[in-house]
Every structure is written in C-alpha cells, then in structure tokens.
Amino acid sequence: MSIVVENLTKKYGEQKAVNDISFEIKTGEVVGFLGPNGAGKSTTMKIITCFMAPTSGDVRLDNDSIHQNPEAIKRKIGYLPENNPLYLDMPIVDYLRFTAEIQGVAKSQIPTRIGEMIERCGLDREKHKNINELSKGYRQRVGLAQAMIHDPEVLILDEPTTGLDPNQIVEIRKLIKELGKEKTVILSSHILSEVEATCDRILIINRGRIVADGTADTLRSQSQGQELLKVHIEADTSAAEAAVRSLASVEKVSTIDGKDGWLQVQSKPDLSSRKEIFDLCVKNKWYLLDMTGQETRLEDVFQKLTK
C-alpha cells in the first residue's frame, strides 16, 4: 500500500506546523521521520491517520483520499499515537477485544487476533493484568498490539520506543523490522541510531518542511562534501602537522586528542589529499601507519540540517 502526501499544510492559528510538504512512500518501505521538537512530525502523522484535517493538501493511500474516504483509510492504518493513550482500568485482553471490535474485526476472528497480538508483542507473561499495573514498556507493547489488531497494511508509529529500557528497545526495533517485511511503516523518533537501525529511508523534517530524504548513507554522503581523513604518521607530530598543512589540497589540519603522530585532515572542496600525503611521507622518509576516510555521523547531518 503506497502513501502519497501532496502539498500538505497545517496551520495552528498563524503558525504553519506543516508547510507544503510532499513525499511518497512505497509499499513495504519502512520510513523514519526525524526532526527536532516541534518540527511537525506528529502533526503530519495525525493528518495521514485522519485524526486531524489539514489546512490544505491531500494524502492518498492507493486510491483513497483523506478527504473523500477517511473511513477506508482508517481501516487500512494502524496508529500508535504519541503518549500512547490507553484505557488504564481495563485488563489487556478486554482492551484488545474492545479495539478489535471498533476496528471492525469479525467477531469470530477476535480471539485469534488477540492471541496473535499477545504473542507477537511479548505480552504473554502480563496478559491477565490491568493496563494500570503494567510498566511503561509493557504499556507501549499494548499500544503496538492495538495498532496491529486489525492487521492493517500501514503502520504509523509516533515515537514507538519512548520510555523503554535498552532491552525492550532492541525487542521493539526487531518487531518493527519484522513488521516492515509485510507492511508499510512510518515511525517518528529523535533517536538517530534507532532510525538508522530500523528504517530503509529517512525523512528529516524541520520547521514543517522536509529538509532531507534518503537512506542514511545517501544523507551522509550528500552532506559530507569535503573529504575528512584520519592519518597516523610516524614522525614528530608538529613537523608532520606543518608539512601536511602546506599541501595544496589540504584545507584544515588538527591533532587528535594529543595522540602522537595522529592528524585529522580536511581536504579542500572536490579534492582528495590522499596521494599528496602519501608522497609527502615518502619524501620525508616517514612511515605512514594509517590513513582512513572519516564517515560523517548521522548526528552531524541532522545538526547541520536542523540548526
């Protein structure tokens, strides 16, 4: 099931929380919405799930539009909202039965679906408890179970791992990856490593606009621009630093944490300093012990695009 978002805008009073964004998500893609606080992630998710109407623009799931067929769209989507609202006084099984009923699951199928969700979301040990007796992580699992109870083709998960302990985070990520094999998934997160670990593609949103769209690798290489090398030369550090700095292709050199002979070298735009550094070492009879390209961290890409 593909999702097409077209020129979506949402205004709260004068503020444009979402500002004319368009993107497409193909069937089976797992896409991460990444953005600082207040970027417009939750607002976009609320519009896609028909929880809220946009000021302008449209969202289509295959042939259904949020304007013409909101009921059809709601049936195809499972939604875990931010803060995971649950009926705390209900036992887990009753709550899942209730959500299955309102999602229109056939009566005869409900016990099977509840059983499947309990197993899939790892709720077996706690299944007889009331929701208010559950830890935050288990409540999050109940939220996921209710989102999936009607076996939707699309899952929209707003910060699905908030408040979970590291073990639970790993488990939920595994579950999302598995779900991504059969469903189209959109999840939002502030955690870059999480998005990188679970998503095929990342959309970075800032102040209501999409500022980047691609795989973690594409985003890194797009923002990289200049070559960054870590070099280890067996020589007097300051002599090596001065010599490397004088090379035509080098823009900036710095030592690395006072480590003997280690330098970080940034090349000029569109140039590589690798050969010049090699030749320099040969000329000076210095051993070149290491020379590796530095990957831009996703954190750096994020900061650059959203500052």
Ligand SMILES: Nc1ncnc2c1ncn2[C@@H]1O[C@H](COP(=O)(O)OP(=O)(O)OP(=O)(O)O)[C@@H](O)[C@H]1O
């Ligand atoms: N109901 C509302 N009324 C007025 N302004 C709102 C409302 N909901 C959200 N906003 C504003 O819209 C902007 C986008 O909010 P949104 O919740 O979509 O951001 P977000 O990217 O999900 O942020 P976070 O990561 O903090 O959850 C924010 O400036 C927020 O204050």
